[in-house]
Structures are given as C-alpha cells and as structure tokens.
Amino acid sequence: MTEVSAVGEITRVGETAQRPASSDPVLSVEGLSLDFLLRRHILHAVRNVSFTLERGKTLCLVGESGSGKSVTARALMRIVDKPGKITGGKVVLNTDGNPVDVTALPDGSKEILKLRGGKIGLIFQEPMSSLSPVHTIGSQIIEVLRLHRAMSKKEARAETIELLRQVEISNPEEMIDRYTFEFSGGMRQRAMIAMALACDPDILIADEPTTALDVTTQADILGLIKRLQTSRGMALLLITHDLGVVAEVADEVAVMRYGRIVEMGDVDTIFHAPQHPYTKRLLASTVKLEKGRAASQSRPRAETVPILSVRDVTKVYGGAKEWFGKAAFALKAVDSVSFDLHAGENLGIVGESGSGKTTLGRLILRVTEPSEGAIIYRPERGEEVDVRALSKDKLRDFHRQVRLVFQDPFASLNPRMTVKQVIADPLVVSGGMTGKAIEEKVAHLLELVGLDPLAMERYPHAFSGGQRQRIGIARALALDPKIIIADEATSALDGSIRSQILDLLLDIQRQLDLSYIFISHDISTVRYFCDRVAVMHKGKIVELDTAEKICTTPEEAYTKSLISAVPSPDPRNKRMLHRHRFQA
Amino acid sequence: MIRYIFKRLVYMIPTLFGMSLIAFLIIQLPPGDYLTSMIASMTQSGQNVDPRQIALLREIYGFDDPIHVQYWKWITGIVTRGDFGHSFEWNRPVSDLIWDRMGGTLTLSIASLLFVWAVSIPIGIYSAVRRHSISDHVFTFFGFLGLAIPNFILALTLMYVSYRFLGQSVGGLYSPEYVGAPMSWGKLLDFLAHLWIPVIVIGTAGTAKLIRILRANLTDELHKPYVVTARAKGLPEYKVVLKYPVRIALNPVVSAIGWVLPELVSGITITAIVLNLPTAGPLLLRALISQDMYLAGSFILLMGVLTLVGMLISDILLALLDPRIRFR
Known part of the structure; x- marks a missing residue:
C-alpha cells in the first residue's frame, strides 16, 4: 500500500513487508491531536498523528525543534503542560490483553499514575537537569521501585544497585549514594535509564537521549539502550533530530513537521526511497555534512607565514599549595599544545567533552591565562605580536581582531538589548563611531549574515535559534576581525539550520578573508567545514592532519575510535554499534 | 561538615x-x-x-x-x-539591662518568624502552582497590602479592634495584674492572648515578602525537566511538587534567616514603642538619644553578633538542605 500524497497526509511506504501481520501493537496512537490554548490564538502542536509501537521494535520520531515530537511523546503518558490540551484521537495501550485508552482516563487518576513509570518509562535530553540535584541517584530510583513495585526499602535498594549494574555504572554500591553533580553526563544518562527501566516498562520513550552527549558517549548510551531493549523486549520510541542516530537504531521512522507526520515507513525506505520533499531535504542536509568539504580547497598555502602560532601552551588548574603546605590536586586541562593557523584557513579542534578544547580557545584569547607556552599573532606581514606579553590595553586590540562566537544562541544574547544594541556593542566599546555610522555598519553586518536590516530594532526573543546564531556572528564580525574562534557554534542547532550557518560562515570567509578556529565535538560538521583538524584527548593534540585524512584514514587509535563512533546516516552501513573502542 | x-x-x-x-x-x-x-x-x-x-x-x-x-x-x-x-542613664550594668529585654525579644521574634513561615510557605506554594488563578490574585493583592501598610498603623488598628471588640487590655505582653507575678497557667494564657497582635503586626510585611520570593522561585523551578521526570515516575502531583521543586525553592527562604535575627532586635522598634512591648528596640533607641554609650555600643555589637550567628545558622542549614553547597 503505497500512497503518495500531499503535505499533511501520511505517506506509508513498505509497511507490510517488514513485520508479521499477527503481532499486536503494544501501543497504538490514532489521530492524536493536541492544542495549546495561547492568549491570542490556538497553536495546533500535534495534528492527527497516528503510529504504533511493537515489542522489540524501535520507532524513531524525526523532526526539527518545534515540530511537536516531544509533546507527542509526553502525551502518551498524559504529561501535557498547562495551556496544552489533548483535543482528539486515542492512545490505546495494550500490555496485558486489556486495551486501555489512555486519553480517556481522568486527570491524575490512579491508572495514569500507575502507567507512568510502571508501563511507560521516559528518558530525556538533558541529563544535567532531568534529575533532581538535591537527592541522591539512589533515592530517586528507589522511589520509583517503592511506588510501583511495593518493595521494602531494603529490597528496593538492592534492586537499585542491580539496575545500576545493568546500565553499566561501575561500582554501583558506592554510586547509589552519590548526587547527580558527581556524575558525568554519560553516567547521569545511564542513571536516568536505570530509573526509567526500574519497573520493567513495556514501552521506553527516549526523548533526544544523546543530544547533549559527545559522540563516544552517545554511541555507548545508544548501544546500551539497544541491548536493554532486546533483552527486555520493550518497544522503543526514540525522538531525535539526528538522522545518523536514526539510521543506526531505528526499525521504523516517522518524520514530523509542524505537528504532523509527513512520512512514515521502515528505515531503509525512508533513507533510500523517501517520498516527501521534506524528508528528502532533511536527508540532503545530513548527507552533505558527511561528504567532506565542498568549499574551495585550492587556495595557495604552506608557503605563507601562519597568522597564529601556538607553541606548547599548557594550562594547569589547581596544584597550588594549600594552607598547610599540602600540594593540592593538579589538573592539566591543556597539555603543551602546538599548532599553526594560516590566513584563510579553517582549523577544526575536535574532542570529547573535557578534552580541553574549549579551554584551548580561551587560552588563545587569554580569557584564561595560560600557565606556560607562547602564542604568536601575525596581523600584517613581518609584524609579530607575543600575545602572552600584551598589556591590558594591547590585549583589547588583540581581542578586536580575534573574536569569539558562542555555542548557545539563546544564552549569549542579552534579552534586554535590541539586535542593534547587541551588534553595535563592540563598536560602541571600541569608540570612534557616531550613531549614524554605527547604524549603517549594523545594517551592513545584518545583510552580510543574511538577515533583514529592518530587524535591528527587535529583541532577540523574536528570532529563532538559527537567526540568533546569525546575530551572534554579526556581532563577532563587527570589528572586522582576522580570526574567529567558533566554540561549538552550531551544536545547538538543528541539522538543516546547522548547514545553513556553516555555509554562511564559509561565504563570509570568502568575502572578508577570515581564518576560523572551529571547536566542535561533531565530527561530520568539522569535516564539512575545516581544512585541517586537530584531535584533542585529555588536553593533548593526538593527531593533526587534513580533515579528509583524519576522517577517512586516521593514524592514532584514539582518532579511530572517535571516528567510528560517529553515527552514519545510512541504515545499510551501520558503523557506530560495531565501533572501535579505545581504552585509555 | x-x-x-x-x-x-x-x-x-x-x-x-x-x-x-x-x-x-x-x-x-x-x-x-x-x-x-x-x-x-x-x-x-x-x-x-x-x-x-x-x-x-x-x-x-x-x-x-x-x-x-x-x-x-x-x-x-x-x-x-x-x-x-x-549604663549611665539606668545606673545598672549594661548586661543586666540587655538580658532583661532579651527574653521578651526572643520569644516575640521566634513567634513571629514561625508565624511568617506557617502562613507564607503554603500560600507561596499555592500561588506558584495555581499561578494567575483568582485565588493567586487575591493572595497577591493582600500580600501587597501587607507590604504597603506601615507597621504602626496596623498596630494601632489591631489595638483598637482588640480593645473595642474583644475587650482586651492592650499594650505590653501581660495584663497589668500579671506584670511581675510569678509564672502560672493564668499568666501564660494572658501572655498568649497578648502575643497575637505584635506577632501579626511584625509578621505581616515579612509574610508578604516571603510569599513573593517563594512564588517567583517556585515558578522557575516548576518547569525544570526534573519535575517532569518526577511526574513521569508516576508520583501523585502533590508529592511531585513538594518533594522536588519546593525543596529547591526553599533555599532563599533559609538564607534569609541570616538577617532575620538582627532585624528582629532593631527592626520592630516602632511597633514595640506603639505597643509598649518590653523588647530591646525601644531601649536601644533611648540609649542612642541620651548618648548612653556603653549601652548603645553593646547593643550594636550584639546585633553584629546576631547577624554573624544568623548567617552561620543559615549557611549550615543551606548545606544540609542542598548537597551542591555541601560538596563545594
């Protein structure tokens, strides 16, 4: 039954071939609609969505932020925040032969409470904030067990330790009494999984479970979820915007846009024979990142003098003598790192979280003072600036030429300043420009980053994540810098917007003769964007080579493990789950 | 620790x-x-x-x-x-004078602190959970009213009400017949009957303030992901709110203890004068006017000590309440 249809209808392809007709879905959603009653209008967040979940199978809900994926998933547990309201459809849960319509149960009733955590488990995106910071990991899991399985405190504790062991947290007897902030991101996500699985649910909903994690941790967590799913025979609803992840783990895929499922089918069909134009576009923007740098690589190089040279830069945290002469614990965040940046070059720095890449960026700007090493900046031919020896005034000049673009487009713009004020701020601070000239400059910058100059009187909240990042870039460009350090500048953005921003950066580079230092944990982005890549691990650069070489034939064991952990957006060529593991 | x-x-x-x-x-x-x-x-x-x-x-x-x-x-x-x-003016050792007043001051202070908490914490939680509901608006209205009315006016009003309609003797902490009498059940009841006016007068502004603080904090916390996690566990709604976000939203309430203590000594001076309460405030005022320097100096020093002790208590409580503080 293949029907190609207009936007808003569901295109089902290759459905019957995949599964036996006899299998009963454990959960089926029929025509679910959900509205948000806002002050002035009604927002149809979810419109007429239907899908089914089966034991042992994985359905991936794919879509960009705001497409209604998370709301749909939460509606299955009847967790709908205040102005939201389920307006139509059925959610039929059938775990024990008695189908129950979840949408028909009264609010806050015992049946709903039983179902939450008992039959449906939920894992979220932010492992940092989705666990209470003031309760121990153990107490939060024990609470679920005691709630649904009527265990004594002692039994629940033993069971929790067992669960922590199952999610591969080492030393669970001790970790059970720790607080969330003593866990790393990956560990927290494991604890969250343990909590979701505590009562052996029939359905696991994972809402962007690995978006906040770096590639190797992501691969670990997805592998873990997959293994647990197989051993327990759960149905998995995975929500993500990363098509690489989808290709690695999904059996079936539903593509959502504007609250509707625009296309649904098994993973192979979606990736290799997509019908809907939106699916095609999503796929196109992902595959592009995988393919390697399209931008001009034929610029003359090697004979030029590098614009920035970093030599043996080291940053040690701690290690100073304490009160009573006892030497404190010292951490080498950055360990004798050396590299050159040529004019017009894009240098990528990749690594896991905690590898020191962000610190390195700050050391170059001297936002953080380096402990050792030299940073030489050559703005003009023959001119050399020793950055570490600069006085405060001179450092300000240096900062005018080397700018930073931040990760979080929501946090890095002052919500009380208009776009014009935000972008003009560096111009005002550096002085020497009148109101009129500033306005012209801001208009020009906005045009440069592809925004309407009329937008300058509006406040940041009026803009989407991608547009805000454009504003951040315009701010960085305001003082005509030579080097831009982009610290995870695209990590918070959706796939298609991410590639737009990357293209924008490359476009600006061609016009303005910039060099980029591009710090990221996303290897496909780096491959698309950078000429050369430095791989960082535990504060050291383990490998530095052309982007192509790093991504296809890496030399070092660590680089290999990192590259193989990147999910591949092709279900016929799964890579992540059979990856190299690196022990260090 | x-x-x-x-x-x-x-x-x-x-x-x-x-x-x-x-x-x-x-x-x-x-x-x-x-x-x-x-x-x-x-x-x-x-x-x-x-x-x-x-x-x-x-x-x-x-x-x-x-x-x-x-x-x-x-x-x-x-x-x-x-x-x-x-003390020059009283011709007595300063420590005796202060101790005389300290008992009344502390009783009154602690009673009004408990009153503030007992009233404002439930109302604050309710206002945050049912934000923009009619009852939230009503509480908010009375909260602002409480903040805006000067304490002494409230004191005078309540004195009038209690004298005119309840037939009570007003002013002071005891009826005349019990002043100086040894402690007895009768004296205790009389004391309690007198206590409510100053407690309400002193507590009203604090209550209003605390409701606002708690409501704002809790509103922020209520939409954090960990609250959804708690809900997804299947906890009943009241437990979700009380166990997770409220606990975190209480932090500022606890850190406010630090300056509650000294404020209780000096802040209620006007009320104490209006109501003729035997607390430390009026004594301090008198000492400052007549330049009774040792008495005044000792009071200022004592308030400093109380601030320090209050800060210490609130820091210790915070550390107990929030492990993130304890471990850093």
Missing part, C-alpha cells in the same frame, strides 16, 4: 573584632558625650550645674581618656569579665 563549622567559627573572630571597633567608633561619633546631653537637659529644666561635679564625673567615667584607651577598657571588660560596662 564539622571542620567547615569550625573554620567558620574561627573566621568569625577577626570579623567580631572589626565589628566591636566600628560599634565603638559609632557611639563616639556624635559630638559630646553622655554628660553634655545630661547638662543640656538639666539646664533646660532650670537645674543648676556644678562644673566641679561634672569634672569629677568626667574623671570617674574616663571621658577624658584618649579614644583607644576607652576602647581598650571596654573591650577587655567584655572579653575577660563579660562586663559590658555601666
């Missing part, structure tokens, strides 16, 4: 020293001393002032010593003998 408390106690010593210095300087700052203000009031009332007697008094009180000598005498007295000096 014990090490932390010990460290904090050690750090308090230099702070206390600095405070005693400032307290002493403050009481020395106004021109003249107790004798000049005494002479002024004596001449005003037409009494004769004998210069020789004044000189004698000056010598006895040590007013002609350099300031650092005076300070040294004062502080060594406090540290070595617990002697806070002598």
Whole structure:
C-alpha cells in the first residue's frame, strides 16, 4: 500500500513487508491531536498523528525543534503542560490483553499514575537537569521501585544497585549514594535509564537521549539502550533530530513537521526511497555534512607565514599549595599544545567533552591565562605580536581582531538589548563611531549574515535559534576581525539550520578573508567545514592532519575510535554499534 | 561538615573584632558625650550645674581618656569579665539591662518568624502552582497590602479592634495584674492572648515578602525537566511538587534567616514603642538619644553578633538542605 500524497497526509511506504501481520501493537496512537490554548490564538502542536509501537521494535520520531515530537511523546503518558490540551484521537495501550485508552482516563487518576513509570518509562535530553540535584541517584530510583513495585526499602535498594549494574555504572554500591553533580553526563544518562527501566516498562520513550552527549558517549548510551531493549523486549520510541542516530537504531521512522507526520515507513525506505520533499531535504542536509568539504580547497598555502602560532601552551588548574603546605590536586586541562593557523584557513579542534578544547580557545584569547607556552599573532606581514606579553590595553586590540562566537544562541544574547544594541556593542566599546555610522555598519553586518536590516530594532526573543546564531556572528564580525574562534557554534542547532550557518560562515570567509578556529565535538560538521583538524584527548593534540585524512584514514587509535563512533546516516552501513573502542 | 563549622567559627573572630571597633567608633561619633546631653537637659529644666561635679564625673567615667584607651577598657571588660560596662542613664550594668529585654525579644521574634513561615510557605506554594488563578490574585493583592501598610498603623488598628471588640487590655505582653507575678497557667494564657497582635503586626510585611520570593522561585523551578521526570515516575502531583521543586525553592527562604535575627532586635522598634512591648528596640533607641554609650555600643555589637550567628545558622542549614553547597 503505497500512497503518495500531499503535505499533511501520511505517506506509508513498505509497511507490510517488514513485520508479521499477527503481532499486536503494544501501543497504538490514532489521530492524536493536541492544542495549546495561547492568549491570542490556538497553536495546533500535534495534528492527527497516528503510529504504533511493537515489542522489540524501535520507532524513531524525526523532526526539527518545534515540530511537536516531544509533546507527542509526553502525551502518551498524559504529561501535557498547562495551556496544552489533548483535543482528539486515542492512545490505546495494550500490555496485558486489556486495551486501555489512555486519553480517556481522568486527570491524575490512579491508572495514569500507575502507567507512568510502571508501563511507560521516559528518558530525556538533558541529563544535567532531568534529575533532581538535591537527592541522591539512589533515592530517586528507589522511589520509583517503592511506588510501583511495593518493595521494602531494603529490597528496593538492592534492586537499585542491580539496575545500576545493568546500565553499566561501575561500582554501583558506592554510586547509589552519590548526587547527580558527581556524575558525568554519560553516567547521569545511564542513571536516568536505570530509573526509567526500574519497573520493567513495556514501552521506553527516549526523548533526544544523546543530544547533549559527545559522540563516544552517545554511541555507548545508544548501544546500551539497544541491548536493554532486546533483552527486555520493550518497544522503543526514540525522538531525535539526528538522522545518523536514526539510521543506526531505528526499525521504523516517522518524520514530523509542524505537528504532523509527513512520512512514515521502515528505515531503509525512508533513507533510500523517501517520498516527501521534506524528508528528502532533511536527508540532503545530513548527507552533505558527511561528504567532506565542498568549499574551495585550492587556495595557495604552506608557503605563507601562519597568522597564529601556538607553541606548547599548557594550562594547569589547581596544584597550588594549600594552607598547610599540602600540594593540592593538579589538573592539566591543556597539555603543551602546538599548532599553526594560516590566513584563510579553517582549523577544526575536535574532542570529547573535557578534552580541553574549549579551554584551548580561551587560552588563545587569554580569557584564561595560560600557565606556560607562547602564542604568536601575525596581523600584517613581518609584524609579530607575543600575545602572552600584551598589556591590558594591547590585549583589547588583540581581542578586536580575534573574536569569539558562542555555542548557545539563546544564552549569549542579552534579552534586554535590541539586535542593534547587541551588534553595535563592540563598536560602541571600541569608540570612534557616531550613531549614524554605527547604524549603517549594523545594517551592513545584518545583510552580510543574511538577515533583514529592518530587524535591528527587535529583541532577540523574536528570532529563532538559527537567526540568533546569525546575530551572534554579526556581532563577532563587527570589528572586522582576522580570526574567529567558533566554540561549538552550531551544536545547538538543528541539522538543516546547522548547514545553513556553516555555509554562511564559509561565504563570509570568502568575502572578508577570515581564518576560523572551529571547536566542535561533531565530527561530520568539522569535516564539512575545516581544512585541517586537530584531535584533542585529555588536553593533548593526538593527531593533526587534513580533515579528509583524519576522517577517512586516521593514524592514532584514539582518532579511530572517535571516528567510528560517529553515527552514519545510512541504515545499510551501520558503523557506530560495531565501533572501535579505545581504552585509555 | 564539622571542620567547615569550625573554620567558620574561627573566621568569625577577626570579623567580631572589626565589628566591636566600628560599634565603638559609632557611639563616639556624635559630638559630646553622655554628660553634655545630661547638662543640656538639666539646664533646660532650670537645674543648676556644678562644673566641679561634672569634672569629677568626667574623671570617674574616663571621658577624658584618649579614644583607644576607652576602647581598650571596654573591650577587655567584655572579653575577660563579660562586663559590658555601666549604663549611665539606668545606673545598672549594661548586661543586666540587655538580658532583661532579651527574653521578651526572643520569644516575640521566634513567634513571629514561625508565624511568617506557617502562613507564607503554603500560600507561596499555592500561588506558584495555581499561578494567575483568582485565588493567586487575591493572595497577591493582600500580600501587597501587607507590604504597603506601615507597621504602626496596623498596630494601632489591631489595638483598637482588640480593645473595642474583644475587650482586651492592650499594650505590653501581660495584663497589668500579671506584670511581675510569678509564672502560672493564668499568666501564660494572658501572655498568649497578648502575643497575637505584635506577632501579626511584625509578621505581616515579612509574610508578604516571603510569599513573593517563594512564588517567583517556585515558578522557575516548576518547569525544570526534573519535575517532569518526577511526574513521569508516576508520583501523585502533590508529592511531585513538594518533594522536588519546593525543596529547591526553599533555599532563599533559609538564607534569609541570616538577617532575620538582627532585624528582629532593631527592626520592630516602632511597633514595640506603639505597643509598649518590653523588647530591646525601644531601649536601644533611648540609649542612642541620651548618648548612653556603653549601652548603645553593646547593643550594636550584639546585633553584629546576631547577624554573624544568623548567617552561620543559615549557611549550615543551606548545606544540609542542598548537597551542591555541601560538596563545594
């Protein structure tokens, strides 16, 4: 039954071939609609969505932020925040032969409470904030067990330790009494999984479970979820915007846009024979990142003098003598790192979280003072600036030429300043420009980053994540810098917007003769964007080579493990789950 | 934890020293001393002032010593003998005077603190959970009303109400027949009957403030992902709210204890005067007016100590409440 249809209808392809007709879905959603009653209008967040979940199978809900994926998933547990309201459809849960319509149960009733955590488990995106910071990991899991399985405190504790062991947290007897902030991101996500699985649910909903994690941790967590799913025979609803992840783990895929499922089918069909134009576009923007740098690589190089040279830069945290002469614990965040940046070059720095890449960026700007090493900046031919020896005034000049673009487009713009004020701020601070000239400059910058100059009187909240990042870039460009350090500048953005921003950066580079230092944990982005890549691990650069070489034939064991952990957006060529593991 | 408390106690010593210095300087700052203000009031009332007697008094009180000598005498007295000096005006040791007032002050303070918490915490939680509901607006309205009405007006109103409609004697903490009487059940009941007016008067503004703080904090916390996690566990709604976000939203309430203590001593002065309460506030005011320097200085020092102790208590409580503070 293949029907190609207009936007808003569901295109089902290759459905019957995949599964036996006899299998009963454990959960089926029929025509679910959900509205948000806002002050002035009604927002149809979810419109007429239907899908089914089966034991042992994985359905991936794919879509960009705001497409209604998370709301749909939460509606299955009847967790709908205040102005939201389920307006139509059925959610039929059938775990024990008695189908129950979840949408028909009264609010806050015992049946709903039983179902939450008992039959449906939920894992979220932010492992940092989705666990209470003031309760121990153990107490939060024990609470679920005691709630649904009527265990004594002692039994629940033993069971929790067992669960922590199952999610591969080492030393669970001790970790059970720790607080969330003593866990790393990956560990927290494991604890969250343990909590979701505590009562052996029939359905696991994972809402962007690995978006906040770096590639190797992501691969670990997805592998873990997959293994647990197989051993327990759960149905998995995975929500993500990363098509690489989808290709690695999904059996079936539903593509959502504007609250509707625009296309649904098994993973192979979606990736290799997509019908809907939106699916095609999503796929196109992902595959592009995988393919390697399209931008001009034929610029003359090697004979030029590098614009920035970093030599043996080291940053040690701690290690100073304490009160009573006892030497404190010292951490080498950055360990004798050396590299050159040529004019017009894009240098990528990749690594896991905690590898020191962000610190390195700050050391170059001297936002953080380096402990050792030299940073030489050559703005003009023959001119050399020793950055570490600069006085405060001179450092300000240096900062005018080397700018930073931040990760979080929501946090890095002052919500009380208009776009014009935000972008003009560096111009005002550096002085020497009148109101009129500033306005012209801001208009020009906005045009440069592809925004309407009329937008300058509006406040940041009026803009989407991608547009805000454009504003951040315009701010960085305001003082005509030579080097831009982009610290995870695209990590918070959706796939298609991410590639737009990357293209924008490359476009600006061609016009303005910039060099980029591009710090990221996303290897496909780096491959698309950078000429050369430095791989960082535990504060050291383990490998530095052309982007192509790093991504296809890496030399070092660590680089290999990192590259193989990147999910591949092709279900016929799964890579992540059979990856190299690196022990260090 | 014990090490932390010990460290904090050690750090308090230099702070206390600095405070005693400032307290002493403050009481020395106004021109003249107790004798000049005494002479002024004596001449005003037409009494004769004998210069020789004044000189004698000056010598006895040590007013002609350099300031650092005076300070040294004062502080060594406090540290070595617990002697806070002598009140000129009352002609009694300062410590006796303060202790007399301390019992009433503390009872009243603690009672109003408990009143503030008992009223504002449930209302704050309710307002945050049912934000923009009618009852939230009603509470908000009364909250602002409570903030806006000056304490003494509220005190006068309540005094009138209680005298006119309840037939109670007002003012003070006891009815006249019980003042000076030994403790008994009758006295206790009488005390409680008197207590409610000052407690409400003193507590109203604090209650309104705390409701606002709690409502704002809790509103922020209610939409954090960990609340959804708790809900997804299948916890009933009241438990979700009370166990997770409320616990975190209580932090500012606890850190406010630090300045509640000294405020209770000095902040309720006007109310205490209006209601004729035997608390420390009016005594401090009187001491400052008549330049009764040892009494005033000791009060200022005591308030400093109370601030420090309050901060210590609130820090310890915070550490107990929030492990993120405890481990850093």
